[in-house]
Amino acid sequence: MTGPIDIQKRKPEASRSLIGRSLQYKLTFLILCCALVSTAVVGFVAYERVRSAAIEEAKEKLGGETRLMAQRFRFTYHEVARDLKMISEMPPIQGIIRAQRNGGIDPIDGSTENQWRERLARIFRSFLVQRPDHFQVRYIGLADQGRELVRVDRNSLGPFVVRPENLQQKGTEPYFRLGASAQMGRVVFSEVTFNREHDSLDPREIPTMRGMMPVFDWRGERFGMLVINIDYPAILKRAFAEMKPQWRTILVNGQGDYMVHPGGPEASVQPFQMHRNYTEEPPPIVKHALESTQPELGVESDHMMSYIVNDDDGYGGFDARVSIIVQVPSEKLFAKANEIGSEVFAAGIGVVFAFVLGSVFFARSLMKPLSQTAIAIVENVADGLILIDAGGRIERFNPSCERMFGYKAGEVVGQHVGILVAEGVGEEFRGEFITHARQSQDHGNTFEVEGRTKSGALLPLELSVNELNLNGKVKYSAVMRDISERREMERVKAEFISTVSHELRTPLTSIRGSLGLVDNMLPNDLPNPAYQMISLAQKNTNRLISLVNDILDFEKLSSQEVTYEMTTVNLNDELVQAAELINGYANEFSIKIKTELPATTLHVEVDARRFQQIIANLLSNAVKFSRKKGTVILRAQEHDGQAEIEVVDFGEGIPEEFHGRIFNPFSQADSTSTRKKSGSGLGLSITKRLVEEMGGEIDFVSELGMGTTFRVVLPLITALKTPSRIVLPAGDTRRLALHLEDDADFTAMLGETLKDIAYVQPARDLSEAHEYLAFNDFDLLILDRYLPGEDGLSLLDALPPGADPIVAVVTAIDEPVADPRVDLAIVKSRTDTPEIVERLTDLLEEARIRKHSAAASASGSRP
Template sequence: MRRSRRQWGLALAVVALVVGLVLVGLEMRRDFERVRALRQETAQSHKAREELQTVFSLMQDAETGQRGYIISGDPDFLVPYTTATERLGRELPQLRAAYAGDPVQRANIAELERRIAVKQTAMREALEAHDRRGREAGLTAVATGGGKAAMDRIRATINRMTDVDARALMALTQRVEARSRSTEAMVTAMFVALIALVAGGAALLVRYVTTRRRLLAEVRATAARQEAIFDSAIDAILTLNPSGTIETMNAAATRMFGWSVQELGRRDVAVLLEASDQGDKGLMARIRAGGADATGGLVQELTGRRRSGEAFPVDVAFSPLELPTGVHLVAVVRDITDRRRVEELKKQFVSTVSHELRTPLTSIAGSLGLLAGGAAGSLSERAGRLIGIAHSNSLRLVRLINDILDVEKLESGQINLELQPIDLREVAIRSLDNVRGYADGLGVRLELAEGPAAPVMGDVDRLVQVVVNLLSNAAKFSPESGTVEVAVMPEARIVRLSVRDHGPGVPDAFRARIFTKFAQADGSDTRQRGGTGLGLAIAKEIAERHGGRLWFESAPGEGATFHLDLPMTVGDAAPQTTHGPRLLIVEDDPDAAEVLRIMLAQDGFDALVAGSAAAALDAVEGEGFAAILVDLQLPDADGIGLIRALRERPGTVDTPVVVVSADVARGRARGRSLEVIDWLEKPFDQERLRSAIAAVLERLGRQAPVILHVDDDPDILQVTAETLAGIAEITHATSLSQARKVLARARPDLVILDLGLPDGSGLELLPDLGEGAKGIPVVVYSAQDMDAALGERVEAVLVKSSASLADLARTVRRLTFTPRDR
């Protein structure tokens, strides 16, 4: 019985042991399954986070390649950009598959893909800007900060996904550890009781414990890698709790601000960041009030404050981070001190170029122009040729500097257009006059097709700049004895100005970048034909600022046609403002008439040409003229007869007449009673013509106007005085104080004013000149650009080197022709 009981007891014990062993075995099996699941989850988490970092690394590679290409222009920099873009297309689907079972991470993946697409679009647009408009456009696109903001948002999304993954893995690990500890205790107890029966189980237990420890070590290593990524970031990264106090910061933040994590823990973020002068004043208050929704995803320019008290500019990207304790903020801070320094250097460079180069170049070009025009007497043929070379190259340098400054102003948005109703045909005529001398030197003929008026809204000077560039390019690339054809035609809703040449045409390889800055068809173009490659880029920008476009058609070997399309305005264009006294030239020889018109225009006169006596009589019926220049040999009447007819008309009975003819002696004998001011015999020089016109003005009862020229450059004062000789009486002042002394002694008819004076800005003199109808007219003639808001306080603004001395003379003539009450 006892044996039976013992047997039953042993059997029960064995059964209990077996059952216990089975239960232990089952529990161990379940624990191994949990460990295996943990291993798989850890491996999957690790792989997913590696893929996340791979995606971010690829984005950084793409950004680095893009910026390297934009900065250097070397296509080799595009290799990492292209490679990274292709790999992203493979990596993102794998990342989606890795998180297919996690709805939170699926949403994060969708957000990450959207932000990557935004960044890729920004990089493509910057590359396209570089390829279309050149390096400066690409740098401007990169410097806007949009790409940096996109990268910050991508980084924030990846960090959020990594944090979510790490927290999920940590929770799983803790659960497995808890169950593992329970199983370990059970196994240990059974091991003591069944040491003989579970010897094999002991080995299994050892294996199990080893495996568990390895998995835990891998988990810790993963956490350490994530911490290293956080601490190795270049930008400072702060996490703020819902009340705006600092919770954590990385090593970069410690280096940037000089505070340790322990010192700043739970302190207000205002210790480190404050609103800048140009920033959002209410931003910091919203952060303290828990306004994460109002700041999330934004890049703000703030002022950073180091531990030493030093203030420095920073860009801060705020991103919301949802935690169980509330919505936190992640602030990524970048020090932009170096960027500000570069911007300041750029401003100083532009200012230096404007003043220190424009002023002496104006003196050089003006003096050479006066010498070439015979202001210092006739020159020998060799001296005239050398002066011509020097003058031509000084103007070339002036155009280069003006183009560079125009590009900078266009990129910074500092060019303001003075739009008014104009006739684009008049713009074409004025542009042809400006380019005709250059074209004649190349042996190229310029032709303007007849056509109706072409009303548009535009800035006359800027449109002339565009058309002059098109004409000079066409003349430059035309064969000798070639023709450049210009047409201005209104169409359905636009006005099209077309410039056609018969040169080699635009090479196919050059078409895509013809409107980019510093673009040349090949390396020899600059040496053979000259030019900077800036003209067309500037012209295209000006056309687009007018709401139009600049484009071209070309076939190799058949020339090129450039088209300027501008929106047509309803109604006729406003008449062009005349540049001075209006004269009538009665001359049947178009070449002689054109020579006369150009000579008069150089001295500030606006002239109308009539090719016959009948046309002259029709012209005087429609408007008044200050004087009339008459050729004695006309196709439909005798010049003396025309003068008699003019004397019989009430409107022209007292109009001064100057005879310009090849037979002055016969005309003088027949016209003694006709009160002719002067008789000019062909051929004549410009000084002789000036004397005759001066006599006309004296006949009109006009005295030479008194002009006060305020400029600290003696060369500019002298060259301007030479240019205005015979037009006005010039008084000089080299400072504001000296100008005020001159004004105290006498009131001038006009003031020519430089902005950069040794004792202040020339604009400080404006209150001394009065306002309204009783004010003294002011012409700003300076190397510095003037604020458009102040333009209404002066009559004209001319920029040295951009406006020639002839432009200044025409402006003076226009503003002083109508006598003013003293």
């Protein structure tokens, strides 16, 4: 009986076990279903979010790459505009105009129109040698139906000058009307067309874009234009060759001309397509770009994602806009997103977390090809290109930068960009490089700065900085161009002008002295025509010397070679002296100089010699343009802590259209050969620079028929300063000389010629000379005896005890000097400048030997 009883006892336990397993299966099934549903929902949501994020990030990366490409193409237009502006400032441009307006002879330097044309042709030819993509440069006048004045072409043998008989009339060409109507200083670009010669198509069939800049004469009247013919497909191919884009890239201009690069380092560009005769129907994205008004946009289609940058850089004409399009196939961007989606739907809850983590890695790896493309562009651009973060730290440094600065990329990445800027630029600029760059970008795309190489050498750079937005972060791309060669050309030009001017001034000074001596020696009964000839020669010699001096001053100011001896002066005394010095000139025009000075003494800090030059320029201009027997007022007053100096004339006034150019070099309201008032046109330009570099301001008011007032404002000095001792830099072994002379031109010339062996301190009167003598031990005194109301020899009575300088009298009066303290006496009119310099050089060497001997005697040793 025990067996059945045991069996019956086990049935409830088995039943409970089956029920438990059933519940367990159901619960497991329920959990599994929930997990599957949750996985599906979470996976779908995660997949959509990852895919959406991947698309947005791809667009940002693609946008950054496209902006970098647009910046490179933008430089193509900047280069043409800069070349046109540089050529427009060359002397032959205005020289041809002056010669044409004055019977074929330039009244400024006597050059003929043909000579100016030959000089310009040489400049054009040198320019084409440097620009392989440009095949023609022309200077076209408006007259004679747009007659070409100077033209240089390029053929298979290189640049050549077109003969005068082959020059053409271009007045009927569409681009001529565009260039002829452009605003002053404005560069415009023509439609891309086939070039035409003698009303027929050029057989070379070069798709040509023309950069044009109008030319105006000194009166602001339109004269003609400069035109550069550019092989448009060639410049596009060169840009593509430098960038080597990885993805399909299209450049299209405002008319619909376009060129396609298929993408890839080995690919070559497709043929250039002109909108007037397409050989292939343009891709739809080209039409989209032409119709778009947005500066940037992304376009996603079924099979392709495109990013467009529309760049309008402010140039006028047909080609004011250029669009850059970069295209990436959708399957390339989103292949992994689709793969991850299928894995997410097949995996469990744990895979969801792995998918989320993997999606981050996936997004990064997906964007890696685009990052590599951007890197390739940076690495292959011909100009130096760096990428900077918002804090000014360098992130990318391309090979051109490595060659330019001598650093390897690894040495500068992570460093502040200020290490590439010269110490002399100033710590403020170095520390706030990005701020200064952005401010410069607001006023123009490029600016110049002194760079510094790894070796410490200075490197002049042209810099362009553009702000980018990459992945929501602000970055800056900076393109740097070495302009050492351009600076050298400017230096050579300045040295040439300076050398020519110096070579002219020496014989002119001798001629002036000789003419003065002849004038004094002429008998009283000499016929009147002979006197007139001598007077005419003297006046023209003085005009030439004045012109040469103006050119030298202008070149020194332009090259920042002018040094200033800033001292505190009595403004009232300076103005009285200026009025006295101009009186002789004013008497020639029957003009009275009237001074109106305040009762209290005003003091300003200026270079006294340069200040006299400023007032002399303003007074001489006022005298020239006053009515005969009129009055010129020279007044000064204090206003708001500043000294205001006014020069007032009551002449004809300045034409309103000339107001904006009055301080420009070589500008004159009347520049014809028949003008009544002589002058170089440099005086006011020099005056403005001198005033501003001494911390002042200058402006004017004028009314036609009523006269003109020029106003100079300088800061007042309330606490007078004592002249400081002249201290030469360490290692400077030059002698110290004091030159007492009231002829500023002669003082400047002598100081310039002796600058390698002596520092020559000018003094215009005895008072100033006494101050310098009290604080310095001079090796050489150069004295002019006959100063206004003073005898320069009296300075020797004020020599400090123990002072034993060598004394040279250099004066205009031919009479013996009996003073035993004088070592040498020179008469200016009987001694040419080279001899004066040679004799003073010998004295300086004697001074060196004398000082050395004195030092040796004091130490008890033999010299």
